[in-house]
Amino acid sequence: MPLLTHRLSRRFFVKGASAAAAAGALTLQAQAAQADEAPANLAPATEETKGPRLVIQRATITETGMTVNYTAHGLREFLTEGTTLTVRHGYVRNDSFETLRSWPLTPEFDGEADSFSGSDQFPIELMQGEGVDHALQLDICSDPWGQEVTHQIAARIPVAETKILKTSFEDVPGSHPFAEDIRMANQKKWLMPNPQSGAFEPDRPVTREELIALLNHAAGHAGVSENSEVAPFADASDRPTANALHWARDRKITEPLTGGDKIDPTAPVSHEELAAVLFQYNAEVQLTEMNEGAGSRFRDVLGAGTLHRYVAWAGANDIVLDSSGVFNPTAPTTRAELARFIRRYKLQNLLFTDFSYVS
DSSP states (O other): OOOOOOOGGGGGGGGOHHHHHHHHHTTTTTGGGOOOOSSSSOOOOOOOGOEEEEOOEEEETTTTEEEEEEEEEEEEEGGGGTOEEEEEEEETTTTEEEEEEEEEEEOOOOTTEEEEEEEEEEEGGGGOTTTEEEEEEEEEESSSTOEEEEEEEEEEOOEEOOOOOOOOTTOTTTTTTHHHHHHHHTTTSSSSOOOOTOOOOOOOBHHHHHHHHHHHHHHTOOOOOTTTTOOOOOTEEEEETHHHHHHHTTTTTTTOSSSSSSSOTTTOHHHHHHHHHHHHIIIIOOOOOOOOSOOOOOOOSSSOTHHHHHHHHHTTTTOOSSSSSSSOOTTTTBBHHHHHHHHHHHHHHHGGGGGOOOO
C-alpha cells in the first residue's frame, strides 16, 4: 500500500494559519507512516511490528456514518512536554491525505504500553462517494495550534460492509454530477421524490416556498415567536407552507427576497437568492460562525450587485456547485443543484467548529 503524503486541506486554515505555516507543514510529507489495515480484532503490538503506526478495525457504514475504532502504537516517545496531538478525519486522493475535519486529543496510554486506543464517529455528511478511501491521521505538533507537524501516522479505514439504503431514481443516472448529493438529500429527508411518480425531478426549478419549507424542517418546524408583531405574507395565507413562510419572515430569513408584504411563493429561486437565504438562515437560526466573503471568487459575479455579498460569502465557505469559477447568479436553482448546495452548507456547519481551537 502506498504512503499517504501529508496535504493540509484548505479548511485547516479557517482561522489564522499563515501561508508560511502551510509551506512548512508541506515539507514534512516524507514523515507519513505506511498505512496498516487491521483484521476484525485489533492486534497488540509485537516485537516484529514495533514503531509508529496506526491500526484500524474494519468499520461498517450505516445511514448515520461509521464508527472508527483505532489503536496508535509507538507515539509515546514523541509526545513530550510542549507537543500536541491532532486527530484528522479525511480521505485519500492521489495517495495524499485530504483533511475533512480535525480536533486536538489528549491520549490515554494503556498502562506502561506504548499504545492508546480511540473511537470516533465519522458522520454520514462527510462520507465521500463510492470508490474513495476514507482515512484517519494523527499529527504530533510542536506548537499548541496544530500547525508545526513533527511526526504523523495515517491509515486507510477498511470497510467491512455498507448498510446504506441505496436510493436510486430512474431520472437520476449514476453518472449524474450530483448523484451522490441527491442520494444524501433524500436519505436525510432534505428533499423527497414526487409522491405520485417516485421521480426525483432533478432539473425542476426549486420555488421559494419549497426552499423555506426545507429550512423550516431543518429548524424543527419552528413557529413564529409568541410576541412577534410580524404579519404573514399577504400572498401566502392559503399556501400549505404558510406557517413556514411566516416563520421565515419573522426570523428575517426572507429579507433578501422581498422588502414588502408579498413573497411570490411559487417563484423559482435563483442561485444568488439561495445564497442570500442560506446566509440569513445561518445568521438568524443556525448561529454558526463562518467565513466572511472578501471579494467574489466567481468571474461572473463582480461589482456591487444587490445580492453579490451573499454570493461572496457562499464562495468563501465553499458552498458552490463546482470549481469552474462560475456561479450563474441569476439562473434558477434546480432540485439537483439544491441538493449540492445544501450538502455543502451542512458540511461546513459540521466542520467549522472543529477548528475553533486554531487562533
